[in-house]
Amino acid sequence: MNRRRFLSLSAAFACAPALAQASTWSGIALGAEVSVTLHGPRDMTAPLLAATPARLRAIEAQFSLFQPSALTRLNETGQLDLSPEFADLTALCDRAHLLTGGLFDPTVQTLWQAAATGTQADPTRIGWHQTRRTRNTLHLGQGQQITLNGIAQGYATDLIRADLQRAGATKALINIGEFAALSGPFHLGLSDPEHGLVGQTTLTDGAVATSSPSGTLIAGQPHIMGPAGQPPLWSTVSITAGSAAMADALSTAACMMPLPDLRGLKQAANLYRIQVVDTEGNLTTL
Structure with missing residues (x-):
């Protein structure tokens, strides 16, 4: 499935008078x-x-893994000149990584691919700390790929x-x-x-x-x-x-x-x- 998660919240607009204006x-x-x-x-x-x-x-066009995007170009080339929104999202990844003691880590894309293909993941390619930024460019570590499915939605x-x-x-x-x-x-x-x-x-x-x-x-x-x-x-x-x-x-x-x-x-x-x-x-x- 292409969906990252079960969509587990459903809105309930139960007979609200304002519904007629929605x-x-x-x-x-x-x-x-x-x-x-x-x-x-x-x-x-x-x-x-x-x-x-x-x-x-x-x-x-910036964050999708499911179609050609800035993210897929980053994964293909290992670096990307960041748009303001991509830079903002990268900073949020930094904060989430810090707050969770490293449990939030976009480089788990390597684990996903290994699980999907039945291969062994290379643990040396996993770690958000291996990425670096120079001015407005994001550089991935050697052989790394990332997913933003845990934050982009x-x-x-x-x-x-x-x-x-x-x-x-x-x-x-x-x-x-x-x-x-x-x-x-x-x-x-x-x-x-x-x-x-x-x-x-x-x-x-x-x-x-x-x-x-x-x-x-x-x-x-x-x-x-x-x-x-x-x-x-x-x-x-x-x-x-x-x-x-x-x-x-x-x-x-x-x-x-x-x-x-x-x-x-x-x-x-x-x-x-x-x-x-x-x-x-x-x-x-x-």
């Missing part, structure tokens, strides 16, 4: 089902929603939200693989691929990202793995924060973090909420 665009981007719901008069929402597909194509969600806010939108729910809200509240169901609906969360002017390791399998194994091959500890992790990109990256790494480490992560990253589902379907909320 308009939605939906499609596919970055390997996931995506949608943007805007509240307001049609003459405002229609042009904003009409601009969404082109904006997402421009984002995919959240980053795209943030970009679309910022676009809408600049255009004057005041109430919206953006789902580009992760969720972000303008205003609200929006009530979202939390679902696990093994145990179904296990809880819910309410989102107002924030973002939520959810990772389920077994939602997508690579050669029968969970698609989320640590840079040293660490297995996931949780069936699902959902993080609510101000930034969808950071929630995305941290929810990926948090799948491999025990509860004491998650408590430290919540404080260090100033997260609003962490929800974890264990292998038996029990939900714990921090």
